[in-house]
Amino acid sequence: MKIFCYKILVILYLFLIFNLFIVHGQSSYNAIKKASNLSKQKNKNKKRLDEIDIKNNQPKERDFIQRNKKPFHLNKQDQVIISVLQTYKKERIQAFEQTLKLSNRLI
Numbered sequence: 001m002k003i004f005c006y007k008i009l010v011i012l013y014l015f016l017i018f019n020l021f022i023v024h025g026q027s028s029y030n031a032i033k034k035a036s037n038l039s040k041q042k043n044k045n046k047k048r049l050d051e052i053d054i055k056n057n058q059p060k061e062r063d064f065i066q067r068n069k070k071p072f073h074l075n076k077q078d079q080v081i082i083s084v085l086q087t088y089k090k091e092r093i094q095a096f097e098q099t100l101k102l103s104n105r106l107i
Helices: 002-056 061-067 076-106
Strands: none
Touching: none
């Protein structure tokens, strides 16, 4: 009798595991399919916007958004630090170029 109960339990467990794999596999397949459809739709919309912009001879919406971004305001101390770093960067680039020129002369 115990062996019969164990067999039934094993069959039920196998059935449950099998169903879980099928359901999980189907849901992941549906999620992947939905994501690919969304990316396809996004690409279609992007192409459509580009075509509209070309037809109307207007700048693309993305360019318009980037051109109209508000400037980032810095205080005086940050501006001084940035200018010092920029000059330091320029000096380092010039020094590197000079070393390249000297190394080319030596060769």
